[in-house]
Amino acid sequence: MVMKFPKRYRGILFALVMSCCTALLVSGVIIYLHAESITIFLHAWVKGFITAWPIVFIAILTIAPLVNRFLDRFFDDA
Known part of the structure; x- marks a missing residue:
């Protein structure tokens, strides 16, 4: 059975997972482009x-709500 969290934690959990993925990806790509060896890279x-x-x-915790409010102007509620 999958563990379920209360919906009030969704925003924080989203930010935690999204920030982890983003930080891993962006830092990895940037450092890979500038690293001289695998040891230095890691x-x-x-x-x-x-x-x-x-x-x-x-x-993400700060900007996501602002972006959502901005985008809400361009979409119907239905």
Whole structure:
């Protein structure tokens, strides 16, 4: 059986998962493009991810509601 959370936690859980995926992807690509070796890449990627994840998490919590309100202007409720 799948564990279910109350809907009031959906926004925070979304931001947590989305920020993790975004920080992993973006930090990985940027560091890969500049790394000289696999060892340097892996060390820098972990360090970059640890730095980026909390920043992206806070950004998503802050920006997502603003973007949703902005986009609501262009869509019907139905």
